[in-house]
Amino acid sequence: MPVSARRSDLCALLAALGFWLGAALPAAAAPERxxxxxxxxxxxxxxxxxxxxxxxxxxxxxxxxxxxxxxxxxxxxxxxxxxxxxxxxxxxxxxxxxxxxxxxxxxxxxxxxxxxxxxxxxxxxxxxxxxxxxxxxxxxxxxxxxxxxxxxxxxxALRARSPDLRPEAVLYGAGGYTSGNATLAGEILDAAGYTNLAAALGRAGGGALALEELVLARPDLVVTPRRYGGQSRSEALLDHPALRRVAQGHRARSGARWVCGTPHLLGAVAGLVRLREAGR
Amino acid sequence: MRPALLLPALALLVAGLFTVSLVTGPAALGLGESLSALVRGEGEAAVLVMREIRLPRALLGVMVGASLGLAGAAMQGYLRNPLAEPGLIGVTSSAALGAVLALQTGLAAAFALALPLSGLGGALVSVLILLMLAGPYGASLTLILAGIAVSALAGALMALVLNLSPNPYAAAEIVFWLLGSLADRSMVHVWLALPFMALGWTMLATLGRGLDALTLGEDAAGALGIRLGRMRLVLVLGVAASVGAATAVAGAIGFVGLVVPHLLRPLVGARPSRLLTASALGGAAMVLAADIAVRLIAPDRDLKLGVLTALVGAPLFLHLIWRTRRAGI
CATH class of the missing domain: 3.40.50.1980 (Nitrogenase molybdenum iron protein domain)
Structure with a gap:
């Protein structure tokens, strides 16, 4: 009885060791390709x-x-x-x-x-x-x-440059889509010392924002994306005369640096910080 | 209602709906505030909203509706067939194809008038095909079948062009070109479309006497001094100019030219000449009403106008087919 118990303990130990080796070995070497x-x-x-x-x-x-x-x-x-x-x-x-x-x-x-x-x-x-x-x-x-x-x-360092009284910015994309705070773009605005107008207009999570509402809210900065090639009605909205008037001299372009979670995000933040500081 | 009262009543309806359209929108502007911004220019942001966003939308509603109603009444009068409607017989989808081609080839960006012009071109081609196929009497079956073929072809080519566009948003806009919308249009679009529409309206308005004479048959009309060949040319160009320009800025809105003349025909005493003006006003009222409704039903969804006009128009269309069939035509 004690012998067989010891043997089964050994088996379990070996099995565990084998499992550990099997799981750990491939991960132990850094992937090469x-x-x-x-x-x-x-x-x-x-x-x-x-x-x-x-x-x-x-x-x-x-x-x-x-x-x-x-x-x-x-x-x-x-x-x-x-x-x-x-x-x-x-x-x-x-x-x-x-x-x-x-x-x-x-x-x-x-x-x-x-x-x-x-x-x-x-x-x-x-x-x-x-x-x-x-x-x-x-x-x-x-x-x-x-x-x-x-x-x-x-x-x-960039956040330390935020003013006490933050200007209002709005992210306005093709088809009138605005991004809220819980997005990378929203966090870029925040880090650059702006408040996101989407939240004040009841779209903290982002969503469609009518041009009328944007015009009435008169934001201090309108951030629109770079344009793709070809034509679309969704992007034509960004050329609407009313938006141009509101955004005249208060417009920034978002771009590739706004998309992914890499240190390039800070380039986008720094760009907005420079714009904000130049505006004062 | 007496015909003398009909036109003022319709004009009043259009004026009323135009005002409602001006005060309908997502921006929280009071009635007095918005109208004083529009008329007197008080309040900077409100003026921008009223003059640059809502005014062009309401103006386009009137212009597009009038074009579609008038074109429908004129084509029905000429072909003596109540089913002849720009949307059903493929004129609007061909105009949309023309407009899409102008936009996607970059022609419209290089030369602004290319947009309404190629809408006109697309409409022209389809009207010519239809008149050629349907013959002088516009037999229902030929007209509708040819319309289905032309619509399907134009719709497919439009989808092809938009799918091949390098712009990721373009393909999503197939639905705009198929169903039409007045959202976020600007005064630029009003000025682009207006000259062509005005030209089309003028041409179609001259057809009244000829259309009245045609109700007596072609021979009688000829005896009355109506030159049918010339009349046909004016009709084709008038329909193409007004519907082509309307579609180039607002997409293809169907059934307006079917519903409006049908509703108004009994009220004008079945005189095609009187029906022209009445249908223009009625079309304007219908598109304005539909455009107000899309903003009330789904304020942030950009519901398409064609959805509402089809909800009203398609059942009526089926009813007309039913009646045509029973009449044994």
Whole structure:
């Protein structure tokens, strides 16, 4: 009886050891061939990866309309997110966004490839958490920690320049969509020393804002996005004579730096801070 | 109602709806405040809202509605068929295709008048095709079938152009071009469309006597000195100019030219010439009313005008088909 008990203890111990080894071993080695298929993971990976570690980024990363690191991205082979192509790159880690085509992600997982999914960042806190997670995944924790510390220091310096009486700004996108406080763009406004008009107009979470309401609210700053090529009625709204009159001399453009949770966000904040300080 | 009273009553209705349209909107402006901003220019922001946002919207409602009502009445008079309506027979969707082409090729950005002009061009092509196919009497079946084909083709080409656009928002606007909306239009659009619409209205207004004569049949009209070939040309150009310009700025709004003449025909004593003016006013009233309703029903959704006009128009259309069928035409 005691013998068999001891033997079963040993078996359990061995099984546990085997399980621990099995789980820990693949993660112990840093991934060597990383493929990113999402605009934001592209940029975080480019910022943090060791030389040669990142094999490919998405084609959006090379599009200056959306990517703050378009020049850097051109050094990498670009992918369009098709599972087949990515599989042929023989990655040992694939980085995807939660809005990346689910079918491609599932296919890659079925093929035995490790896929890590990042949701979009909606706050500076998300940006920090995602940089930290990216550092862990790429085994570049020290670099990530340094980047976050630098981010926080620069952000604090920019925030320290906020005035007591904050001017009002509104984020006005194609089709009259306004972004609320709980978005990256909302947090950029806040860090730059503006209050977001969306909250005052009852759209703290963002939503459609009629041009009439914007005109009556007379914001101190109207932030509109950069325009895509071609024509659309949604973007034509941003050329409406009434909006032009209200925003005359009080207009800023958002752009690629506003999109993803990387330290490039601070470039957007700094731009607005300079605009605000020049206006006084 | 006596015909003499009908036109003033309709004009009063349009004026009333125009005022309601001016004071309807998401911005919290009082009745007195908004009207004094509009007329006397008091209050900087309110003036901007009234003169640059709501006034063009209300003006376009009148202009677009009048164009569609008038074009419907004129085509029905000429073809002697109550189903001839710019939306149903594919004129508006062809005009929308023309406008979309002008916008997406960049022509409209380079040369502002290209927008109404290519709307006119699109409308012109479809009216010519329809008159060619339907013949002088406008047999219902041919007219409707040709209309379905032209609408489907124009709609498909429009979807193709918008899907191929490099602009990510363009494809989402297929619904605007198919159903029409007056949201966020500006005085720029009013000035772009007005000259073409005015030209179209003038041309269609001259058709009254000819249309009256046509009710007696083609031979009798010819004997009365009506030149049918010339009349047909004026009709085609008038419809194309007014509907083409209306669609280029407001999208394709259907059924206005069907519902309005149908409702007003008994009130004018079935005289096509009287129906023209009455239908222009009635069309203006209908589009204004629909545009007020979309703002009241779903203030922040940009509900499309064509949704409301179809809700009223489609049942009436079915009823007319039913009657036409029973009459054995």
């Amino acid at each position: 990383v493929v990113s298929m999402n605009l934001c993971t592209d940029q975080m990976a480019m910022l943090l990866a060791a030389p040669g570690q990142l094999v490919s980024v998405s084609h959006l990363a090379a599009d200056p309309m959306s990517s703050a690191m378009a020049d850097a991205a051109r050094a990498y082979p670009l992918n369009r997110g098709q599972a087949e192509r990515i599989f042929l790159m023989k990655p040992d880690l694939v980085l995807a966004g939660s809005y990346t085509a689910q079918a491609s992600v599932d296919m890659l997982r079925r093929l035995g490839i490790r896929v890590e999914v990042f949701p979009p960042e909606t706050s500076f806190a998300d940006a920090r958490a995602h940089l930290r997670r990216m550092g862990r995944l790429l085994e570049r924790e020290a670099e990530a920690a340094a980047m976050i510390a630098d981010f926080d220091a620069r952000l604090a």
